[in-house]
Amino acid sequence: MLLTAGFAACSALYFLVDNVFDGFFIDWFEGFFTQTEGHFNPVEGTGEIWHTINWGRLKPFVLAVFIGGTLLWLTAAFVAAQAAAKRQEKRTITDISQRLRAYMKGSADAVTVFPKEQAEISAQLSDIKSALLENERRLKEETTRKNDLIAYLAHDLKTPLTSVIGYLSLLNEAPDMPVEQRAKYTRITLDKAYRLEKMINEFFDITRYNLQEIALQKEPVDLYYLLVQLTDELLPVLEKNGNTVRLQADEALTVPGDPDKLARVFGNVLKNAAAYSYPDTEIVITAEEKEGAVTLRFSNRGRTIPQEKLNSLFEKFYRLDEARTSGTGGAGLGLAIAKEIVTLHGGRITAESIDETVTFTVTLPAQS
Structure with missing residues (x-):
């Protein structure tokens, strides 16, 4: 050309x-x-x-x-x-766009859609598509669990509400009821009302979760004091199942963080340990600083959790005990929120279950 x-x-x-x-x-x-x-010859008269x-x-x-x-x-x-290069570039972009559209909409492998000279593109797109499909699957599962949970809650709300109305009606219709029987009915009514309150709070957690944005207000946090305070606050929950807490930590442990948010993390983990511990067993909390990080472990004795369930513990709306009648599970948001808060602090949270011992490990950056 x-x-x-x-x-x-x-x-x-x-x-x-x-x-x-x-x-x-x-x-x-x-x-x-x-x-x-020029040259002129005068003799001949020529030039x-x-x-x-x-x-x-x-x-x-x-x-x-x-x-x-x-x-x-x-x-x-x-x-x-x-x-020529611009025309070729335009043709290449058009070709890649068409192949990309066909690949993302279809079910064929990237290797069959893209030629060998575009192997790097096909490999990256394959990873991206796999990640998108995995996120889509997780979202569908979360939505399904959320919808099922709402349906269960709506159904289960009728039971304590019916009991509250029934016992209050009996108390109202029999003003001369014996004192012992009146006290028994009052206690049952109060228990049902507490259960009703818990379910309503779960509804609020579900509807509020996707609307809130977690913001941190960091300051030096005294971990030992925070753990002691949480243990005292959760004493009624622990005593219901006969559980006790043994804290093994250095009293000088400090981390940079939001004290209210970290209290929520440790509270959720501790309540989870209490809910799934064997009766009359000890929950052990240890904390130590090593190589610029503080590691906290919450260990309890309870049924061994299968690995497939262990991997889902920190997913939104996942409940280890799917039976609503057990009374142990909440909306399935506690550990998911705990993971988000720990991640925002630059740390990580994991769980393992071996030989009927469940251990949650929280790692946070230490105070510099």
Whole structure:
């Protein structure tokens, strides 16, 4: 293509010189690049005139024309190459876009959709598509669990509400009821009302979770004091199942963090340990600082959790005990929120279950 363009340019130049500017060019060339000399023979009355080339003028001119022509040709070649490259780039982008659309909408493998020269693109897109499909699967599972949980809660709300109404009606209809029986009915009604309150709070947790944005207000946090305070606050929950807490931690442990948010993390983990511990067993909390990080472990004795369930503990709306009648599970948000808070603090939270011992490990950056 470049040779064709050069040939066309030379042909046009030749036509201009040979036809359009014929007389003008010859006159100009003879006057500027030639020297005229003559010889007259007086005896014979004849003379000769001849023209010689003025090489002192012609050589620089030819050199300038050559350089100018070369630059012109290179410029034309560069422009043509750029135009060709842009056209090729456009064709490549169009081709990749079509292949990308076909791959993302279809079920074929990236290797079969993209040619070998686009192997790197196909590998990256394969990873992206796998991640998108995994996120989509997780979202569908979360939505399904959320909808099922709402349906269970809506159904289960009727039971304590019916009991509350029934016992209050009995108390209202029998003002002369014996004191012991009245106290029994009052206690049952109060228990059902507490259960009803818990379910309503679960509803609020579900509807509020996707609307809230967790923001941290960091300050130095005294971990030992925080854990002691949480243990005291959760004492009624622990005593219901006969559980006790043993804290093994350095009293000088400090981490940079939001004390309220970290209290929520440790509270959720501790309540989870209490809910799934064997009766009359000990929950052990240890904390130590090592290599710029503080590691906390919450260990309890309870049924061994299968690995497939262990991997889902920190997913939203996942409940280890799917039976609503057990009374042990909440909305399935506690550990998911705990993971988000720990991640925002630059740490991580994991769980393991071996030989009827469940251990939650929380790692946080230490105070510098």
